[in-house]
Amino acid sequence: MTATGANPTIVLVGHGMVGQRFLEALAERGLTATHRVVVLCEEPRPAYDRVALTSYFSGRTPEDLSMTDMAFIESHGIELYIGDPAETVDREARKVTARSGQVFDYDVLVLATGSYPFVPPVPNKDAEGCFVYRTIEDLLAIEEYAKSRARVGAVVGGGLLGLEAAGALKGLGIESHIVEFAPRLMPVQVDEGGGAALLRTIEEMGLSVHTGVGTQEIVVGEDGAVTGMKLSDGSELATDMVVFSAGVRPRDQLARDCGLTVGERGGITVDEQCRTVSDPHVFAIGECALASDGRVYGLVAPGYEQAETAAATIAEDEAEFTGADLSTKLKLLGVDVASFGDAHGTTEDCLDVVYSDSRSGLYKKLVIGRDGTLLGGILVGDAEAYGTLKAFTGSVPPVSPESLVLPAGAGESAQLGPTALPDDAIICSCNNVRKGTIREAVTEHKCTTVPEVKKCTKAGTTCGSCVKVLGQLVNAELEAGGVVVDKGLCGCFSQTREELYEIVLALRVNTYQDLLDRYGREEARGGDGCEICKPAVGSIIASLAPTIGADVYVLDGEQAALQDTNDHFLANLQKNGSYSVVPRIPGGEITPEGLIVIGEIARDFGLYTKITGGQRIDMFGARVEQLPLIWTRLVDAGFESGHAYGKSLRTVKSCVGQTWCRYGVQDSVRMAIDLELRYRGLRSPHKLKSAVSGCARECAEAQSKDFGVIATTNGWNLYVGGNGGATPRHADLLAQDLSDAELIRLIDRFLMFYIRTADRLERTSTWLERLPGGLDHVRDVVVEDSLGICEELESLMAAHVSHYRDEWADTINDPEKLARFVSFVNAPDTPDPVVGFVPERDQIKPDLPLLSIGLRPAEDVLEGTAQR
Amino acid sequence: MTLAPETTDLKVQLRLTDGWLTVCDLSALLPGRGVAALLPDGEQVALFRDRAGTLYAIDNRDPFGGAAVLSRGLTGSHQGRPFVASPLLKQRFDLETGQCLDDETVRVRTYEVRAS
Ligand code: SRM
Ligand SMILES: Cc1cc2nc3c(=O)[nH]c(=O)nc-3n(C[C@H](O)[C@H](O)[C@H](O)COP(=O)(O)OP(=O)(O)OC[C@H]3O[C@@H](n4cnc5c(N)ncnc54)[C@H](O)[C@@H]3O)c2cc1C
Ligand code: SF4
Ligand code: FES
Numbered sequence: 011m012t013a014t015g016a017n018p019t020i021v022l023v024g025h026g027m028v029g030q031r032f033l034e035a036l037a038e039r040g041l042t043a044t045h046r047v048v049v050l051c052e053e054p055r056p057a058y059d060r061v062a063l064t065s066y067f068s069g070r071t072p073e074d075l076s077m078t079d080m081a082f083i084e085s086h087g088i089e090l091y092i093g094d095p096a097e098t099v100d101r102e103a104r105k106v107t108a109r110s111g112q113v114f115d116y117d118v119l120v121l122a123t124g125s126y127p128f129v130p131p132v133p134n135k136d137a138e139g140c141f142v143y144r145t146i147e148d149l150l151a152i153e154e155y156a157k158s159r160a161r162v163g164a165v166v167g168g169g170l171l172g173l174e175a176a177g178a179l180k181g182l183g184i185e186s187h188i189v190e191f192a193p194r195l196m197p198v199q200v201d202e203g204g205g206a207a208l209l210r211t212i213e214e215m216g217l218s219v220h221t222g223v224g225t226q227e228i229v230v231g232e233d234g235a236v237t238g239m240k241l242s243d244g245s246e247l248a249t250d251m252v253v254f255s256a257g258v259r260p261r262d263q264l265a266r267d268c269g270l271t272v273g274e275r276g277g278i279t280v281d282e283q284c285r286t287v288s289d290p291h292v293f294a295i296g297e298c299a300l301a302s303d304g305r306v307y308g309l310v311a312p313g314y315e316q317a318e319t320a321a322a323t324i325a326e327d328e329a330e331f332t333g334a335d336l337s338t339k340l341k342l343l344g345v346d347v348a349s350f351g352d353a354h355g356t357t358e359d360c361l362d363v364v365y366s367d368s369r370s371g372l373y374k375k376l377v378i379g380r381d382g383t384l385l386g387g388i389l390v391g392d393a394e395a396y397g398t399l400k401a402f403t404g405s406v407p408p409v410s411p412e413s414l415v416l417p418a419g420a421g422e423s424a425q426l427g428p429t430a431l432p433d434d435a436i437i438c439s440c441n442n443v444r445k446g447t448i449r450e451a452v453t454e455h456k457c458t459t460v461p462e463v464k465k466c467t468k469a470g471t472t473c474g475s476c477v478k479v480l481g482q483l484v485n486a487e488l489e490a491g492g493v494v495v496d497k498g499l500c501g502c503f504s505q506t507r508e509e510l511y512e513i514v515l516a517l518r519v520n521t522y523q524d525l526l527d528r529y530g531r532e533e534a535r536g537g538d539g540c541e542i543c544k545p546a547v548g549s550i551i552a553s554l555a556p557t558i559g560a561d562v563y564v565l566d567g568e569q570a571a572l573q574d575t576n577d578h579f580l581a582n583l584q585k586n587g588s589y590s591v592v593p594r595i596p597g598g599e600i601t602p603e604g605l606i607v608i609g610e611i612a613r614d615f616g617l618y619t620k621i622t623g624g625q626r627i628d629m630f631g632a633r634v635e636q637l638p639l640i641w642t643r644l645v646d647a648g649f650e651s652g653h654a655y656g657k658s659l660r661t662v663k664s665c666v667g668q669t670w671c672r673y674g675v676q677d678s679v680r681m682a683i684d685l686e687l688r689y690r691g692l693r694s695p696h697k698l699k700s701a702v703s704g705c706a707r708e709c710a711e712a713q714s715k716d717f718g719v720i721a722t723t724n725g726w727n728l729y730v731g732g733n734g735g736a737t738p739r740h741a742d743l744l745a746q747d748l749s750d751a752e753l754i755r756l757i758d759r760f761l762m763f764y765i766r767t768a769d770r771l772e773r774t775s776t777w778l779e780r781l782p783g784g785l786d787h788v789r790d791v792v793v794e795d796s797l798g799i800c801e802e803l804e805s806l807m808a809a810h811v812s813h814y815r816d817e818w819a820d821t822i823n824d825p826e827k828l829a830r831f832v833s834f835v836n837a838p839d840t841p842d843p844v845v846g847f848v849p850e851r852d853q854i855k856p857d858l859p860l861l862s863i864g865l866r867p868a869e870d871v872l873e874g875t876a877q878r
Numbered sequence: 879m880t881l882a883p884e885t886t887d888l889k890v891q892l893r894l895t896d897g898w899l900t901v902c903d904l905s906a907l908l909p910g911r912g913v914a915a916l917l918p919d920g921e922q923v924a925l926f927r928d929r930a931g932t933l934y935a936i937d938n939r940d941p942f943g944g945a946a947v948l949s950r951g952l953t954g955s956h957q958g959r960p961f962v963a964s965p966l967l968k969q970r971f972d973l974e975t976g977q978c979l980d981d982e983t984v985r986v987r988t989y990e991v992r993a994s
Contacts, residue, residue, distance in 0.1 A: 538929050570908060
């Protein structure tokens, strides 16, 4: 570089994602020590994670989104001017003037000004209620408008950003429309088949999609605010707000004004080193740059690569940027969408391998070259294999391509382990990290955990889509190096849950302290345990209580201290500290008298009442000191605990069945009640749900349950491993045409085998998929008795069934336990003043003063799925 | 924090600006579980006793969720430091210092507590 004085100056214009990465790259190369670094930042806040903008609606605050560590800025002596954009550049004098009037001399000028959202020139495009979606300020403005005056919103543009914006509107709880000019959604990333799968899933979520129509005019009301949109097919869409998401354009005005060359369709023209073609002192990186391959990249990964290239060039390292991969994986509105390599099959003579199941919104396409090379692909609905497939792009995968797109369980499917990848396969495309680099992080740099490897290599730190593959590689590498990967339950136990279960059962260990002191990790013995192992061990002890000589009452003695909060109060904690009450209604069958009792109790205690998704009734808003009073009345009327709080059997749903229904072939209600009463109170690794349908029409949705039963003319079919919830899975058929006795025997065995071998918080569906051999193995064990343990499984269940006692009845009859149900130990009659309510739709809802200081990252918030 | 000898008629007391407030019998505290106490000024305190008998007292209000429920969380130790995990979204708080172990910018108030 042609540095003038002793202190050459680098001026960076734009502190976005790429600008920030450029600063980090300067620091890594020691350039912050030898240069004065000035940053002009237009937005009112330093760089943040624009890619994750929409996660604001799942609870991430603007602070959480920040990518700028102020300690980094300070320790490197970087001068960061927030809210002060560059206004003019004088290339001759090498000076930049900022809006504040400050003037900076530069030796190197780096433009990282990003893009601006393109707004089509339709009439009234600037009316009140029209927005774009790019910055945190845009998002806050949209939120405010939506909350105060919009019920319906429309997004112009059905590409990647349009879907993000529609997701944001949906997150705000308003009715959302997407208007896309192309005949399908995400026309750039996916093909027709992928677009159809995506459309179906998105429409199922309640969003309205209008493809093949353009926006012609924004209609405004008398006050000048948006009331609708005129579309090219002549129709009019009524809407209270419009978000334009019709693409972006490079922000190159500053460059144009100072005479730098820009492309025909915008973008500051640069060479392989990211240096502008007009001026060796000026660089352009990120979305404002027109790269040497003639493209403007709208993704963050190529921008990062350009930032590294520019920094390396300034440091006189060798680096060049000649083009980048456009692979993307996104979770749009909860739907996985990924495309990589030559997704549209433009290579000559290539073949497509397609798997499509539009009913479940699945579409997978691989593009294969004549010689078997994987060239690219599109995945919609399930992008599990994205990380591995992308890394195999450009090589011939070791298994057949067909087997890679079939869903798990459909015969041919094969799992390709990341260990099969070559060392130069790119694992993290955002940060361009090769497999070899990740392996070195473990072997050379002694990293032993994923967070350490992330820090060391930057892999997995941007979009996160590679983290799963990263974890598999790190474990494989550790194991290969002879390091024993710690599969222990938590910091207190080196055993897995399954191993602890075996210890408890075989050695009849019936207290947690005993287990911790004898079998815990050396450093944990004699200690207080932790919030992970206490409930897990509490659950094992409760499942085996009659057999190992522990009390079956979960609040007995030490067991009380092990229970999660919900189990400890035998009710579900609500956001304001109140509790909900769910009495058991076996099979969903209830007498009018029973309904009246519940109604009277809810009325007398002023509880919010709702029919649940599990065919029973939930009463919300009980104060802790009211729980015993409410339950005394419920128990008197013959109700018992519904265990809505426990990791245990929830409900066995039923359909009305043969007794009333003209199609029914068995008495599904009776069977559902029998099953619910048999397995009630059974503590398990995760909650258990079941259902019984009276015929193949399946009105009880049995195939979405942990164990589901469907009547046949000859008896019952048993399905296992189903799941609704976050990752739905249809249950697998375990056995057919069973008699009542056969059915119950098989379920006894199945449940006890699951309780014995599953991990903590592992539902039957994930357990079944993890277990080597899967369904076939389970069938061998529980139907064929291949391990010779069925007798034991059955007797364990028999012990549970014969020792069952209602824990609420036990509690209200035990004065010492009742003493715990008080708000304050020193003021038992004073209700907690924080528990307040306000009226809503003739009932109540919690009134909670908002103390929003942020949430834990969204992935941990799903109760039960949290793993540390 | 004081080590509490195993005697049943001991009382748990909290240090407030104007002296010690007696809250409850020591026997009301189950090792590994908390209780809540109401202070004269309307503040709420979560009291805990660990397996060794050590007592701890911190503000009862979960600073993330806003509800007064920290006394109902599960306790444990992490690298030798005693903690309670909020029953709402499971953030852990050091019982001695009130520091949140999952977010270094958050801390809850602590109180001096003894059994006598
Ligand atoms: C009340 C209810 C919603 C409603 O108003 O209808 C409900 C409410 C809760 N559900 Fe649910 N779920 C309810 C039916 C369902 C259903 C529908 C069903 O059972 O047919 C599902 C999908 C089916 C399934 O489980 O596979 C469902 C899937 C979940 C999940 C996701 C589970 C998964 O495997 O992904 C969670 C989180 C968890 O358990 O980890 C959850 C967790 C919860 C928790 C316990 C969250 C919490 O810790 O606060 C909610 C507490 C209720 C309370 O405070 O009383 N709830 N939940 C339903 C109670 C049914 C009942 O009578 O017991
Ligand atoms: C909602 C949304 C979702 C996205 N999702 C993905 C995704 O999943 N994957 C992906 O790869 N990409 C995604 N992107 C694109 C990604 O955010 C961009 O590629 C990336 O931010 C580009 O970084 P940049 O630094 O070039 O530009 P920006 O991050 O836009 O930063 C440019 C900065 O320069 C400032 N600036 C402009 N002019 C001046 C001036 N004269 N003086 C001072 N400052 C100035 C701007 O205010 C801005 O802060 C998404 C974008 C959005 C909006
Ligand atoms: S599942 Fe069959 S028997 Fe049951 S209600 Fe539906 S149609 Fe009738
Ligand atoms: S691929 Fe995006 S973080 Fe690794």
